[in-house]
Amino acid sequence: MAIDYKRELENAARNMIFVHDPDLLIRMMARMMVSKARILHASFFLQDKTKDGYALTVSKGSLSKKVPLDLIRIDKDDVLIRFFKSHMSRSLFGREALLYSEAKSALKSPRVKRETKQGLMHVLYQMELLDSVVCIPSYFRDELLGILLLGKKANGRNFAEEELDFFIALNSNVTMAVRNAQLFKQLGVELERKHQLFVRTTVALAAAIEAKDHYTHGHTTRVTSLSLEIAHRMNQKNKKIFDSKFLENLHIASLLHDIGKIGVPEHILNKRCELTVGERNRIKEHPMIGVNILKPIKELEASMIGVRYHHERFDGKGYPEGLKGEQIPLIASIISVADSFDAMSSDRPYRLALPKSHAVNEISNLSGRQFCPSITDIFLELCKEGRI
C-alpha cells in the first residue's frame, strides 16, 4: 500500500484548481483520504456564511464510523474552535494539526500548565465524541475556515509522519481552493444578479412605456412569453438551432418590440375611430423609432433586428423595408406571429377582441402571406396542445 504522496498531491492540486464548488472539493479530499490512506472516516466542518459556526459539510467513511449527522454544527465558541483559533496546538506541539495521542501525553507532562490541561481535556473529550484521532485546521490569513477530522486507520496503526505531512499539505491546498471557489461562486452570483437587474429594469421600463397605450395592458409580457415558447419548441424539434444567446436576444427584443411607440403621440395611439392615412403612417414609424432609441447600445444590436423587422410580412407587403420571405430575420418573424396573435385576441381602441379560436384561424389563414409558415406551424402545434 505504498503511496507516492508527492505525485498524489500534485494530481490533486491539478484537479482541484478547476473545481469551482467548495463542497465538491472537500468531498474529493475526504474521499481520497478514506480510500487511498485507509482511514475509517474523514469529516470536514466548514465555516458558514454568517461566520457564527462551522457546519459539517462532508463526512466520508463506513456508515457506522462517520460523524453522526446530528452533530452537524459546531458553534464558534466551541472548545475545539477556540483551541484552533488561539493557535494553541502550534504553541504546545509545534504544528497546527492536533493528534489525540500527543494531547493525551501532554496531560501527563509537568511542563504543561494546569489551565491548559483543563482546556485540553475538553478538546480530547470533543475528539472522542467525534471519534477522531487527528484534527487539521484550515486557516486563510487570520481566519479559521474549517477543521478536518480524521478517524483511526483501518489497520490500527499510527499515522506516519510522512502521511500526516501529506494530509496537512493536501488540506492546505483544499483550503486555498475552497476560498478560490467561494470567490468564483460569488462572481457567478453577481453576474446572474446583474443580468436579472438588467432584464427586470427592461421589463419595468417597457411596461411603463406600454402603459401609455391604454389598450395594451400586459401585451408586452404576453408577446414575450409566447415568442420564447415558440423558440423553445423550435429548439426541441430542430436539435437546438438557437443557442442561449439567441434566446436571450429574443427575450430582450420581444420586451422592447414596441418601445418606439413612445415616439407616437398619445392621441393617435388611443384614437377610438378609424385612423387617417397620416396617422397610420405615424404609427408605422414605431419600429424605426425603436431602432433609434436602442442604437447607442452595441450589445443590443441583435435584439434591435427583432424590433426593426417585427412588422415585415412574408409576402413583402410589410414595413419598414418590405423584406420578403427568408430575408426577414427569424427573430423578427417569431415576434411577428406572437405580436399579431396577441393584438387580435385583445381589445383595441377601435374594436373588441376576437375570440381566441378566430385569432388562431386568422394566423393559420395568413401563413405564407403575412407570416413565415415554419413559425405558424409551430404556433398551431402549440395551440393544438392547449399551450396557447
Added chain:
Amino acid sequence: MAIDYKRELENAARNMIFVHDPDLLIRMMARMMVSKARILHASFFLQDKTKDGYALTVSKGSLSKKVPLDLIRIDKDDVLIRFFKSHMSRSLFGREALLYSEAKSALKSPRVKRETKQGLMHVLYQMELLDSVVCIPSYFRDELLGILLLGKKANGRNFAEEELDFFIALNSNVTMAVRNAQLFKQLGVELERKHQLFVRTTVALAAAIEAKDHYTHGHTTRVTSLSLEIAHRMNQKNKKIFDSKFLENLHIASLLHDIGKIGVPEHILNKRCELTVGERNRIKEHPMIGVNILKPIKELEASMIGVRYHHERFDGKGYPEGLKGEQIPLIASIISVADSFDAMSSDRPYRLALPKSHAVNEISNLSGRQFCPSITDIFLELCKEGRI
C-alpha cells in the same frame, strides 16, 4: 544553496491560487527560478488569444542574458511548437521537458531515426537562438498553453534531477493557475459588460421617455452628471462618505428621476400656458408613478428613494410626503439641486431659460428653504470653480 523544494512548491501554490492576473503569475514563477535557483534567465511564451502563436510574456534574468524582445513571438507552426504539440519529447526522452544536452546526445544515437534527427536539429538551433538549455511545455488537456525556456545555471553546473522535477511541478501549477486566472478575468469582464449593458439600456429608455416631454431634451443626462459631480466633490471633502454602491444608486436614481412622467398626459407636460391646479396635481404625481414602475425591482430599492423624494423641500413644503430637513435622504437632496438648476437654466413650455448666473443665485437664495444647505454649498463651490 540548499533549497527545500517541497516547501517552496507549497508556498508558491498557496500564493498563486489568489493571483488572478496570468502575467503576474508567470512573472512570479520566472523571478523565483532566477533568484532561488540561480538560473541566468527564464522566459515564458504564452499562447495568445487568437491561438495563432505564442507571445513572450515574461523574460527575467540579467539584461544581457534575457531573450531579446525582438523575438517576442513564436508562430504556431514554429518547429519548437510543433515539437511539443506532437509530444515528441515524451516519446524520445520519457518526459515532456526537453534538455539541450539530451537532445544533443540523441543526434548521435543510432536508435533515433533520420527524420527525427533533422527535426531535433532545428529545435536545437532554435534553443541556441533563445540561449536556452531547458524547455518545459505547459499543457492544459490537449492544448499547448505555453513554453517555459530556461538559461544555464549561474555556476555552470547541470540541472539536478530534483531541481528539474521542481521546475516541472511548479510550471504545471502555474499553468493551472494561469488557466484559472484567465477564467476569472473573463468572468470579471463579463460582469463589467453586463453592468454597462444595464446602465446603457437604462440611459436609452430614460432618454426615450424624456423625449415625450418636448422641452427637456438632454435634461436627464445633465442632471445625472451634475448629481455625480456633487457627490464626488462631497466624497473628496468628507473622506469618502459615499461608497461605490451609493454612487451607483445615485447614478441610476438620477437617470430615472423623471421616469414617472410617462404616466402624465402629454398635453399637460407640453402645455404652453399656465397649468390649472388639477393639472399641477397630475404632474406632482410623477415621483410616485416612478416608484410604482420601479417597485418590482428589489435591487433598485435604494435608487427608488431618490426618485420618490427628489421634489421634497428642506422646509417641508415639497411633495409627495412633505419631509423636512434631515428626513430627506441625501440621494434625493442631491438630485433635487441638480434637477432644479437644470430646469431653471433651460427653456420650458411656459417660459424661457434663466441666464446661468441667475439660476445659480436662485439656488443660493433657496438654500435652507428649498434645498439642503450642505449640498448647495458644494454646488456653489463647483460653480465658483467654473465646473458648472
